[in-house]
Structures are given as C-alpha cells and as structure tokens.
Amino acid sequence: MAQLTYRDAVAAGMAQEMRRDKNVVFLGEDVAAAGGVFKTTVGLLDEFGPNRVRDTPISEQAILGAAMGAAMTGLRPIAEIMFSDFFAVCWDIVANEIAKARYMTDGQVTMPLVIKSGNGGGARFGAQHSQSVENWAMAVPGLKIVAPAFPADVKGLMASAVRSDDPVLFFEQKSLYATKGEVPDGEHVVPLGQANVVRQGSDVTIVALALMVPRALKAADILKEQHGIDATVIDLRSLVPLDTQTILREVAKTGRLVTVEENPRLCGWGAEISSIVAEELFWDLDGPIVRITTPHVPLAAANNLEDEQIPNADRIVAGVRQLVD
Amino acid sequence: MTPVAAARSPQSSINPETRLKLYRTMQECRMLEKRAYDLFMQNLIKGTSHLALGQEAIAAGFGTAMQPGDYTFCTYRGHNHTLVRGVTMTQILGELMGNSSGLMRGKGGSMHLTSVKHNMLGSYAIIGAHLTIANGAAWSAQYRGTDQVAVCFFGDGTTNIGAFHEALNFAVIWKLPIVFVCENNLYMEYTSIHDVTAVEHPAADRASAYGLEPVLIDGNDVDVVYRTALRALDLARKGGGPSLIEAETYRHGGHSRADPGKYRPDEEVKEWLAKDPLPRYRNRLLQMGIGESELQRIDDETKAAVDEATETAKNAPPPPLELANKDVWADGGSAWRN
Numbered sequence: 001m002a003q004l005t006y007r008d009a010v011a012a013g014m015a016q017e018m019r020r021d022k023n024v025v026f027l028g029e030d031v032a033a034a035g036g037v038f039k040t041t042v043g044l045l046d047e048f049g050p051n052r053v054r055d056t057p058i059s060e061q062a063i064l065g066a067a068m069g070a071a072m073t074g075l076r077p078i079a080e081i082m083f084s085d086f087f088a089v090c091w092d093i094v095a096n097e098i099a100k101a102r103y104m105t106d107g108q109v110t111m112p113l114v115i116k117s118g119n120g121g122g123a124r125f126g127a128q129h130s131q132s133v134e135n136w137a138m139a140v141p142g143l144k145i146v147a148p149a150f151p152a153d154v155k156g157l158m159a160s161a162v163r164s165d166d167p168v169l170f171f172e173q174k175s176l177y178a179t180k181g182e183v184p185d186g187e188h189v190v191p192l193g194q195a196n197v198v199r200q201g202s203d204v205t206i207v208a209l210a211l212m213v214p215r216a217l218k219a220a221d222i223l224k225e226q227h228g229i230d231a232t233v234i235d236l237r238s239l240v241p242l243d244t245q246t247i248l249r250e251v252a253k254t255g256r257l258v259t260v261e262e263n264p265r266l267c268g269w270g271a272e273i274s275s276i277v278a279e280e281l282f283w284d285l286d287g288p289i290v291r292i293t294t295p296h297v298p299l300a301a302a303n304n305l306e307d308e309q310i311p312n313a314d315r316i317v318a319g320v321r322q323l324v325d
Numbered sequence: 326m327t328p329v330a331a332a333r334s335p336q337s338s339i340n341p342e343t344r345l346k347l348y349r350t351m352q353e354c355r356m357l358e359k360r361a362y363d364l365f366m367q368n369l370i371k372g373t374s375h376l377a378l379g380q381e382a383i384a385a386g387f388g389t390a391m392q393p394g395d396y397t398f399c400t401y402r403g404h405n406h407t408l409v410r411g412v413t414m415t416q417i418l419g420e421l422m423g424n425s426s427g428l429m430r431g432k433g434g435s436m437h438l439t440s441v442k443h444n445m446l447g448s449y450a451i452i453g454a455h456l457t458i459a460n461g462a463a464w465s466a467q468y469r470g471t472d473q474v475a476v477c478f479f480g481d482g483t484t485n486i487g488a489f490h491e492a493l494n495f496a497v498i499w500k501l502p503i504v505f506v507c508e509n510n511l512y513m514e515y516t517s518i519h520d521v522t523a524v525e526h527p528a529a530d531r532a533s534a535y536g537l538e539p540v541l542i543d544g545n546d547v548d549v550v551y552r553t554a555l556r557a558l559d560l561a562r563k564g565g566g567p568s569l570i571e572a573e574t575y576r577h578g579g580h581s582r583a584d585p586g587k588y589r590p591d592e593e594v595k596e597w598l599a600k601d602p603l604p605r606y607r608n609r610l611l612q613m614g615i616g617e618s619e620l621q622r623i624d625d626e627t628k629a630a631v632d633e634a635t636e637t638a639k640n641a642p643p644p645p646l647e648l649a650n651k652d653v654w655a656d657g658g659s660a661w662r663n
Contacts, residue, residue, distance in 0.1 A: 025468065051468060057498065062457045062491035069461020072446055073396070074469065077461075092488075096451050097458060106429035107652035108441040141661075142653050165655035193663060242662040276662075 002185055007177040009151035010040035010116070013158025014078060016187060018048050021076060024162055027054045027063060028080025028116075037082055038118055038177055060090035064115065068098050071113040076162060084119040084133045084171060091136075098167045099142030114161045114168050119147065120211055120262050121310050122175030127298035130174075130306070132262035134209070135269050137169045138239050144192055145239040147171040149213035151181040153237055156190030164192060173210040193241030197250060201230035204256040204320050207247060207273055209236045212260040212311060219316035227317075229324050239269055244276055251277055255286035256323050260311050265296040292319045339548055341615065343389065347547045348610060349623045350385035351603055354405040356631045357414050361404065361421055365582055369639065370421045372582075374435040375402040379545075379577035382602035383508050384409045386550025387476055390558055396444050396466075396475040398459035401436035402508075402576075403448030406478055410443040414634035419641055426641030430648060444473075453488030455479070456505065460492055463501035463561075474561040475503045476554075482513030484527040493535045493569065502561035504554070507571045508544060514580045515588055528571035537569045544572025545602040548609075575600070 004012060018024045026044060028036075032055040035042035045053040056063050060081055067079035081087055087094060094115070101109040121130035137143045144166050148154045154172070161168035198213065199220050208216040213235045223229040232250050236243070251257045257277050259270030274289045292311045300306050339347075358378050364370045377384070380402075388409025391397070399406040404417055412428060419426030421435050428438055436450040446462060449455035459477035466473035483489050484507060496503050507528035511518055524530035529541040540557075543549050550572060557568035575597035579586030607620055653659035 054499075057491075057494060059491035059495055061454070061488045062460065062495040065454065065457020065459075065488070065492065066461040066464055066495065069398075069446075069458040069463070069475070070465040070468075071461070072441075072458075073462045073465040075465050092451050092454050093457065097449070097454050101447070102655070103653050104429065104433040104437045105439040105441070105447070106432045106648070107657065108429070108439060109447075110655055112655075141659070240661050244662045 001182045003180050004151045004183040005177065006151045006154055006172070006179050006181070007038060007040050009154035009183050010158065010172060011043055012183065013155035014041065014044060015047060016155065017159055017162040018044070018052065023074060024076045024078065025052045025054070025070065026078045026080070027056050027066060029056055029058055029063070029082050031055060031080050036080065038174065040172065040177070041080070060086050061093055064090045064093040064098070067113045067115070068093060068101070068111065071111050072101070072109055076112045078114040078116060078162065081115060081117040083129045084117040085128050085131050087117065087133055087136065094137070094143070095140045099140050103142060110165050111167045112165045114158070114170050116170040116172060118174045119171040120173045120175060121299050121306055122211060124301055124303060124306060126301035130299040132294070134169070134171050134239055135263045135267060138269055138272070139267070142167070143240060144168040145171070146192060146237060147173065147210040147239065148237060149173070149176065149210050149235050151179070152183045152188065153190055153196070155183050156188045157192070157237065159189040160192045163189070168192070171210065175211050179214070190237070193238045193243055195243035195246040196235045196237055197232060197246065198235045199231065199233040201232040201254065203230045203254055204258060204324055205232045205234065205250045205254045206258045206260060206316065206320065207234045207236060207270070208260040209239070209269070210262065212262055215311065215313050216260050216316055218313040219320065222313060222317050223320055227321060229320060231320060247273060247277065248281055251281055252284045255284060257285070258290045258292060258316070258320055258323060260316055261291070261293045262310055263293060265293045268293050287323050290319050290323050292316055339551065343551070344610060345615070345619070345623065347385050347389055347551060348606055348620065349627065350388060350409055351381040351547060351606065352623060352627045353414070353630070354381040354384055354408055355603055356627050357408060357417065358404060360631050360635055361418065362578070364418070364422065364635070370435070371423065372434055374421060375581045376578055377402050377405045377576065379597070379601065380508055380510060380574045381405060382547035382550050382606070383478070383506065383544050383572050383574060386547045387506065387554045390551050390554035391474070391476060394444060394471065394473045395558070396446050396459065396462045396473060398446055398455045398462070398475060399448050399478040400455070400480060401448055401450040402480065403438050404435070407438040407440065407445055407448065410440065410445040412438070412440045412443055412445060414631060415637045418634055418638035422638055423644070424638065424641040425644045426638045431644040432648060452483050453479070453486035456483070456492035457488055457495070459503055460496050460501055463496070463503040464499060466502055472562045473502065474558050476506060477503060478506045478508055480513065481507060481509040481511065481518040481527045483507070484531065485513070485522060496567040497535045497537065500564070500566040502564070503567045504557040504561055505567060505569045507569070509571050509573050510576045512576070512580065512589070515584060526571055528569055532569045535569070537567065540568065540570045542570060542572050544574035545600045545605065547602055547606050
C-alpha cells in the first residue's frame with residue numbers, strides 16, 4: 001500500500017494499463033508535455049513516448065472522434081476532456097456516435113474507449129468550469145459512467161474502464177485531486193457497477209457519489225456524535241451500470257433513503273434512484289425519500305456563494321434529521 | 326483554381342478491364358438507387374432516404390481505387406459507398422426495407438449502413454462528425470504501422486460546420502493517412518451552397534488554410550475521380566499525409582425522400598443531366614472501341630442482379646423482436662442495472 005493523491009492515482013491507473021497493453025493510447029489537450037492542467041497524467045509521456053501519449057489542439061470533437069475511430073479499429077484509447085463542461089461542445093460525438101455505434105450496426109462495432117474528465121465544483125472556477133455533468137451522460141443509452149471518490153478506486157476503476165469493451169466516461173472530481181488515500185501496489189482493478197458500503201449504520205442510508213462521499217461520511221460522524229443517528233453511507237462509484245442490489249439491500253435495512261448529489265436538482269441521478277426505491281421498496285420505507293442536491297441554478301465563483309450551493313455536511317445532517325427525527 | 330494534373334489527361338493509362346469495372350460499378354449504383362426510389366414509391370421503404378443518383382462516379386472511382394484494407398466513412402447519402410465496398414444489394418435493400426435480410430437487420434436504416442468486415446466503417450447522419458472519426462481510424466492505421474488509408478466522403482454543406490475545421494487541422498498536424506472527399510452537389514439540403522458559403526469552392530478554396538493543395542475535380546468523370554483517388558491514396562499510404570479533394574457533381578433528385586428539388590432552376594438541371602456520368606462514360610468506352618454488346622451485357626447483368634436482390638429482400642421476414650433491446654453493450658445486452 002502506498003499513500004497516493006487522487007491526482008496521482010489517475011496516472012497510476014493509466015500507467016498500469018498502458019504497461020499491460022500497447023494498444024492503450026492517450027490523447028488530449030495539454031496532457032503529454034504538460035502532464036495535464038490538473039497534473040493527472042504527469043510522467044506518462046516520459047514512460048510511454050510521444051506515439052502513445054499525444055497532445056492535441058483545442059478541438060474536443062476532433063479528440064473524441066479520433067478516440068472513437070481508433071477504438072473501432074483495434075486500439076483502446078483514453079481521451080481527456082479537460083473540464084467536463086466542455087462535453088457540451090463535443091456531445092454529438094459522445095451521445096450520437098460513440099454511444100449508438102454498436103446498437104445501430106447490429107453489434108458489428110466495438111467501442112473500447114475511456115473519456116476522462118475533470119468534473120464538479122468547489123474550486124471557484126465559476127459556472128462554465130464547475131458543473132457536475134455525470135447525469136447528462138446517464139440520460140444516454142450506451143455509456144458507462146464512473147465517478148470515484150477515493151484514490152484506490154481511481155486506480156482500480158480506471159483499470160476496469162480501460163479493459164471494458166464498452167465506452168466509459170470517467171469523471172474525476174476536481175476538488176478531490178489533492179486528497180490522499182491508500183492505494184494497493186501492483187495490479188489493482190475495481191469492477192464497474194459495484195457500489196461500496198463505506199459506512200454501515202442502522203437508521204438511514206445515504207447514497208452519494210464522488211465529492212459527496214467524503215461529505216456524507218463527515219455528516220454521518222456528526223449525526224452519530226451529536227444526534228445519535230447511525231447512518232449507512234454508500235459510495236455508488238458507478239452510475240452505469242447501477243448497483244441497485246446494494247442500494248435496495250441497504251435501504252431495506254434502514255428503511256430510510258437520502259441521496260446526495262452535486263448535480264443541479266432536475267433530473268439528477270438521485271431522482272432515478274429515488275424512483276427505483278419508491279417502485280421496488282415502497283413498503284419497506286419508514287418515511288419519504290429525501291434528495292439533497294445543488295439548487296437548480298448555475299454555480300457561482302465566490303467562495304461563500306459556491307459553498308452555499310453545493311451540498312455540504314451540514315446540509316446532509318439537516319436533511320437526514322428532517323427524515324429521522 | 327488550378328485543376329490537378331490528374332484531371333488534365335482523363336484518357337490515359339487506365340486499362341480496359343478497370344474501365345469496365347468502373348462502368349459496371351457506376352451502373353450497379355445507378356440501378357440499385359433507382360430501385361430504392363421505386364420501392365419508396367411502393368411504400369416498401371419507410372422513413373427517409375437520401376439518394377445519390379447522379380453522383381455515382383465518385384463512389385465508383387474511389388471504390389475501385391481503394392485497397393480492401395482501406396476504410397470508408399461516408400454520410401447518410403451512402404448507399405453507393407457501401408455497395409462499392411462489396412456489400413450485397415440484398416443487404417442494402419433489406420436494410421432500407423427494415424427487415425432481417427438487411428445489413429444491420431433493420432437496426433440502423435438507410436442513413437447508417439455499416440459493414441465492418443468490408444472496412445466500410447459507417448454512414449453517419451450528423452453532419453461533420455465522421456470526419457473526426459475517420460481521423461481516428463487513420464491514426465490507428467498509422468499507430469499499428471499498416472498501410473491502410475481512411476477515405477472520408479462528405480457533402481458541400483459539411484464544409485461549414487465546425488467539425489470540418491477541427492478534423493482537417495487535426496489530420497494535417499498528425500500527418501494522418503486519410504483522404505477527405507467533398508462531394509459538392511451544389512446544394513446543402515434545399516439551399517444553394519453558394520448562398521451560404523464565403524468562398525466559391527467550399528472545400529478546395531479552404532485547403533490552403535490547412536497547408537493542403539487545392540484539388541478541384543470533375544466529379545462526374547469517373548476516370549478523373551479514379552486517377553485522383555489513386556494519387557491521394559498513394560500519397561497517404563507513403564506517409565505523405567492527408568488530401569482534401571473537392572469533386573463537383575449533381576444529385577438528380579432532391580435532398581431526401583421528402584424533397585422534389587423544385588428549388589433548382591430548370592436550366593441548371595438540364596445542364597447537369599447532360600453531364601450525367603453514366604451515358605458520358607458509356608460513350609467514351611464506345612469511342613475507345615469497347616463493343617456495345619459488352620456494355621449491354623453489363624447493363625443486363627446488373628438489372629438482373631438488382632431484380633434478384635429486390636425479390637430476396639422483399640421476401641425476407643421482419644427482424645426478430647428480440648433485436649430491439651440487444652447490443653447496447655459488448656455483452657450483447659442492454660442492462661444498465663443489476
């Protein structure tokens with residue numbers, strides 16, 4: 001076990017797979033010589049050389065199109081979209097092309113590619129560099145979606161994403177880049193589609209993703225210490241495939257569900273989970289489902305305004321107490 | 326605009342066998358596309374379809390010049406480009422009719438013909454996207470060290486969308502083995518390309534922006550297309566990077582099934598029908614001493630093949646219902662949860 005930052009775990013996961021398979025190539029803006037604007041890919045150019053680690057122009061459509069064409073013809077590309085907000089300028093390639101190619105061709109085309117992207121708020125970048133857009137992707141059939149919260153999962157999910165024969169969108173939460181955690185040495189693979197119960201409680205089940213996971217854990221500590229409420233916390237890790245078995249099992253135990261999303265309110269992933277639980281577990285619920293989200297507004301740049309918007313431990317505590325008390 | 330060397334001597338050095346192949350390929354495209362039109366009129370083909378009647382010389386010229394390993398990327402006006410790579414007429418008509426004889430058993434339809442085993446890597450229905458995707462296939466060939474070339478066909482309207490610019494610049498800086506072919510049929514859907522474009526020649530006049538040679542050819546002369554294709558493919562295969570070719574042509578009908586093409590001046594239609602690539606090439610072959618009977622035999626064989634394919638496709642059952650939710654994922658299924 002080594003202590004790695006979330007940021008270094010990105011490169012560790014990619015390097016692990018690039019050593020294993022020479023068909024894994026990597027492209028994006030400022031990713032090679034500069035090592036990425038968030039320094040998530042430092043060292044890859046030195047180790048794997050300029051044929052496998054390539055800088056591109058500011059051309060998001062060209063980047064993802066190149067990744068798609070390469071994936072169709074035998075490579076396993078990883079492409080970087082620097083900020084996930086930029087998916088809006090290349091969404092055609094993601095939603096119309098990459099996601100549909102296998103289906104439309106009656107299974108002829110295989111699309112083993114990964115798109116990694118800096119996602120989410122908390123870094124004071126303002127409304128066009130801070131969004132959580134994983135729910136955009138969740139609305140499109142044909143995309144797998146992961147969003148790790150901890151360095152070990154960053155490395156392990158990157159490995160699974162690269163090995164997947166389906167396209168995977170890999171969302172890195174920007175505010176987590178500097179966080180540290182234990183990461184297994186040697187080969188480390190975390191399967192797609194498996195949620196992780198990161199805290200076991202008995203009173204309420206909190207379902208969270210990415211930056212919301214450490215905040216939910218902090219809230220759980222406060223709930224226990226100050227209010228005597230014992231919360232289960234589930235780190236979803238993957239949105240597609242969605243580990244509904246773990247969610248349903250844990251909610252059945254506590255009888256209460258709180259989802260915590262960084263997405264703006266409407267059509268956030270918590271709405272889908274709430275719907276599933278309401279349909280399939282209604283008679284096991286002891287109270288209404290509570291969704292805690294960013295309000296349905298763009299994100300502000302100022303410290304206090306952005307902090308007011310994105311769910312934090314205090315808001316999670318308040319949401320849980322509203323349900324449990 | 327300086328015509329390229331290839332266009333200056335259309336009569337030289339193509340052997341008779343190849344010429345007959347070019348003729349046959351154009352005739353197959355023509356007759357199949359006409360049959361698709363008839364089947365629409367009989368309401369046997371639903372949805373939409375974009376016919377390339379009149380544009381056969383481009384598909385035939387490139388299809389004949391390409392090697393089996395080369396990749397084709399084209400637009401929703403792609404029946405011809407699919408046929409020339411070796412996909413059967415039955416599979417194309419079956420896909421248009423949405424039944425189990427279709428190339429993708431009705432899952433794609435007219436606008437998405439794809440045959441991976443023929444390296445026909447897709448017909449794309451969002452303008453511009455496939456130029457970037459073709460780059461990826463070319464990059465893959467370059468990385469794997471093969472001598473494959475990607476050929477990417479698109480219409481004049483594509484030159485005004487952002488992906489065109491991104492793809493051209495990207496292909497040049499990575500020196501990719503790719504040939505971009507603009508089939509300029511003078512209309513972006515219903516609007517004259519000249520009314521919406523800053524330059525006279527939508528692709529060729531922009532080539533210099535990417536450091537490429539401007540190449541403007543008569544896209545209705547199959548010999549010219551064939552020679553130009555050989556030259557561009559050879560350049561790409563030898564590591565010389567991309568080409569951008571603008572081939573001037575004309576579609577004989579409207580943009581799609583819904584469009585009778587009434588916006589086109591009668592004089593213009595008349596002028597271009599006189600440049601129809603098929604009778605034009607037929608006459609050239611006759612002048613070169615190829616016998617009328619030989620050409621007639623090709624015509625008859627092609628018609629018989631189209632008739633047979635029509636019957637086979639017409640009589641095929643609908644796709645099995647289980648296909649509706651299959652093949653979203655590589656495991657063959659569509660499950661998004663456990």
